[in-house]
Amino acid sequence: MPEIRNYTxxxxxxxxxxxxxxxxxxxxxxxxxxxxxxxxxxxHRATEKLAEHKTFLQxxxxxxxxDYVSMMCNEHAYVMAIEKLLGLEVPIRAQxxxxxxxxxxxxxxxxxxxxxxxxxxxxxxxxxxxxxEREDLMDCYEAxxxxxxxxxxxxxxxxxxxxxxxxxxxxxxxMPRHSESDIKLMNSNRHGSMLDFIEDFTQRFPTYVDEYxxxxxxxxxxxxxxxxxxxxxxxxxLAKGLTGPMLRGSGLAWDIRKQQPYEVYDRMExxxxxxxxxxxxxxxxxxxxxxRQSNRIMKQCVDxxxxxxxxxxxxxxxxxxxxxxxxxxxxxELIHHFKLFSEGMHVPEGEAYxxxxxxKGEFGxxxxxxxxxxxxxxxxxxxxxAHMSAMDEMARGHMIADVVALMGTMxxxxxxxxx
Amino acid sequence: MNxxxxxxxxxxxxxxSGKTFVLSERLDELTLVVQDADWLDVAPILRDHPALRFEQxxxxxxxxxSSYGEGAWQGRRFAAVYHLLSxxxxxxxxxxxxxxxxxxxxxxxxxxxxxxxxWYEREAFDLYGIVFEGHSDLxxxxxxxxxxxxxxxxxxxxxxxxxxxxxxxxxxxxxQPVTIDERELVPRIIREDxxxx
Numbered sequence: 001m002p003e004i005r006n007y008t009x010x011x012x013x014x015x016x017x018x019x020x021x022x023x024x025x026x027x028x029x030x031x032x033x034x035x036x037x038x039x040x041x042x043x044h045r046a047t048e049k050l051a052e053h054k055t056f057l058q059x060x061x062x063x064x065x066x067d068y069v070s071m072m073c074n075e076h077a078y079v080m081a082i083e084k085l086l087g088l089e090v091p092i093r094a095q096x097x098x099x100x101x102x103x104x105x106x107x108x109x110x111x112x113x114x115x116x117x118x119x120x121x122x123x124x125x126x127x128x129x130x131x132x133e134r135e136d137l138m139d140c141y142e143a144x145x146x147x148x149x150x151x152x153x154x155x156x157x158x159x160x161x162x163x164x165x166x167x168x169x170x171x172x173x174x175m176p177r178h179s180e181s182d183i184k185l186m187n188s189n190r191h192g193s194m195l196d197f198i199e200d201f202t203q204r205f206p207t208y209v210d211e212y213x214x215x216x217x218x219x220x221x222x223x224x225x226x227x228x229x230x231x232x233x234x235x236x237x238l239a240k241g242l243t244g245p246m247l248r249g250s251g252l253a254w255d256i257r258k259q260q261p262y263e264v265y266d267r268m269e270x271x272x273x274x275x276x277x278x279x280x281x282x283x284x285x286x287x288x289x290x291x292r293q294s295n296r297i298m299k300q301c302v303d304x305x306x307x308x309x310x311x312x313x314x315x316x317x318x319x320x321x322x323x324x325x326x327x328x329x330x331x332x333e334l335i336h337h338f339k340l341f342s343e344g345m346h347v348p349e350g351e352a353y354x355x356x357x358x359x360k361g362e363f364g365x366x367x368x369x370x371x372x373x374x375x376x377x378x379x380x381x382x383x384x385x386a387h388m389s390a391m392d393e394m395a396r397g398h399m400i401a402d403v404v405a406l407m408g409t410m411x412x413x414x415x416x417x418x419x
Numbered sequence: 420m421n422x423x424x425x426x427x428x429x430x431x432x433x434x435x436s437g438k439t440f441v442l443s444e445r446l447d448e449l450t451l452v453v454q455d456a457d458w459l460d461v462a463p464i465l466r467d468h469p470a471l472r473f474e475q476x477x478x479x480x481x482x483x484x485s486s487y488g489e490g491a492w493q494g495r496r497f498a499a500v501y502h503l504l505s506x507x508x509x510x511x512x513x514x515x516x517x518x519x520x521x522x523x524x525x526x527x528x529x530x531x532x533x534x535x536x537x538w539y540e541r542e543a544f545d546l547y548g549i550v551f552e553g554h555s556d557l558x559x560x561x562x563x564x565x566x567x568x569x570x571x572x573x574x575x576x577x578x579x580x581x582x583x584x585x586x587x588x589x590x591x592x593x594x595q596p597v598t599i600d601e602r603e604l605v606p607r608i609i610r611e612d613x614x615x616x
Contacts, residue, residue, distance in 0.1 A: 044562065048571065049571055054605070238506060239474070239535065241477070241535030344605065349488070353478075364477060366478065370488040371488065381477060381502070418561060
């Protein structure tokens with residue numbers, strides 16, 4: 001009788017469903033996964049070490065590049081850790097802007113997740129639909145910060161600048177393939193301010209989510225691929241360090257925005273969706289509902305921001321630069337500006353851990369400062385790292401095709417896992 | 420200290436009576452420093468005690484204190500910092516465990532208590548060379564296959580020791596000592612306390 005041995009398969013590092021650079025060594029018995037050993041680190045850039053050699057402000061753009069589909073949320077945890085050590089009060093308008101952009105980011109992230117997840121499982125259309133809406137939200141990013149992805153918009157003490165009064169419009173000269181009437185139609189919701197544009201989006205968006213749900217929620221193939229795949233009990237989910245939608249999919253209503261509210265989340269009205277079975281399908285439903293809830297929060301922020309003008313960054317010149325006009329006319333402001341951008345700010349000695357409800361889970365920054373103008377140690381707690389480590393336990397006993405569904409449901413992005 | 424943290428402090432003092440530990444509060448966060456020898460006894464108490472219930476280990480962070488405060492650091496060089504979260508009681512705790520030996524840092528592994536520590540301990544081992552005793556699979560995780568050294572130690576240069584390039588003569592990728600000089604654009608400065616008031 002021939003000897004039958006398990007077959008070892010390399011999944012990645014160039015597999016399109018690996019969401020970047022993952023090498024996973026799968027031990028297979030036929031088509032059943034007996035063991036999964038993810039080899040991570042192919043995108044390791046030593047962000048934490050680089051941050052030790054940069055001033056506090058210079059590390060903000062690095063945060064964008066961690067989880068490169070939810071940029072502003074990463075920045076948020078970082079600036080909050082600095083503000084905590086400094087004991088700094090952030091202007092209320094800046095807090096609202098941050099909350100609004102956190103929720104825009106959550107929708108951006110979930111749209112990419114649903115597009116990629118559905119594409120992995122075999123539904124092409126979702127990807128195209130999701131990217132249509134991402135375009136609008138990235139235009140909002142661009143309008144406030146000038147960059148569509150790596151914004152560097154949140155700064156210690158507030159946000160870089162106030163929301164623009166006008167939304168940028170499509171220019172006919174730059175779009176030769178579009179007719180005049182097309183461009184007029186594309187600009188139809190861009191004549192007002194940025195808040196008008198976001199409000200228009202919040203009104204349109206629930207119907208878009210309905211569209212996604214008609215494509216997937218009752219889809220037979222989608223359910224065959226996700227129901228009862230990767231089931232994890234609440235107890236195991238806690239033990240394996242799962243957070244965010246991965247934890248809520250198992251039925252635990254844990255959300256840092258509700259339980260340990262930061263910024264102005266305690267003033268917002270929103271619900272926390274939870275699953276019951278802890279499988280891929282429940283996590284899908286949780287994330288779809290989160291998009292609707294984010295939309296609600298955005299709407300509340302828009303209403304508040306319309307009525308309440310005010311400063312968006314602290315007036316402490318040791319932390320935030322003075323305004324341009326004052327800097328050009330006053331000696332003291334000039335010196336502050338120069339010192340801030342050459343030597344940087346000094347953060348008092350101490351340590352702080354700041355966690356936020358990132359679209360993927362709990363994103364935390366552990367910042368240790370010895371009083372210098374650079375961090376002594378910056379540890380990034382990336383939700384994906386813990387999720388990826390649970391891959392072995394979740395994949396065992398499943399078919400090899402289900403590994404792809406598991407990667408999708410974990411919402412893997414290698415920028416944050418490898419750091 | 421607010422009332423909630425005072426309650427937690429009392430519970431911790433109760434639950435850990437008989438052990439040597441230091442408990443401190445700063446910026447509304449509690450930090451517990453325990454001896455490595457006690458760590459395996461303390462960890463299950465933190466997880467299971469009804470007033471503590473830290474079911475989730477959020478993070479493990481390796482630390483190298485060797486250049487802290489420009490040489491002002493007195494204690495041991497290496498430590499692991501654990502961040503714990505109790506979902507049922509909505510509280511957090513930071514635990515710091517110093518490695519008793521600076522030359523060969525060893526800390527007890529807690530993978531049996533919180534399984535998520537598996538990868539976090541591998542990371543701290545990879546980046547700081549802290550050995551976690553009792554870990555079943557202590558391999559490198561983030562650095563390259565065959566990497567030499569522990570890159571996050573303070574005495575490891577930022578630009579590394581070796582660089583990689585394709586050698587056309589040998590027709591393969593080779594490693595060679597780094598050819599770039601490290602330069603510091605903004606020097607690291609510690610000012611007196613009143614400076615950034």
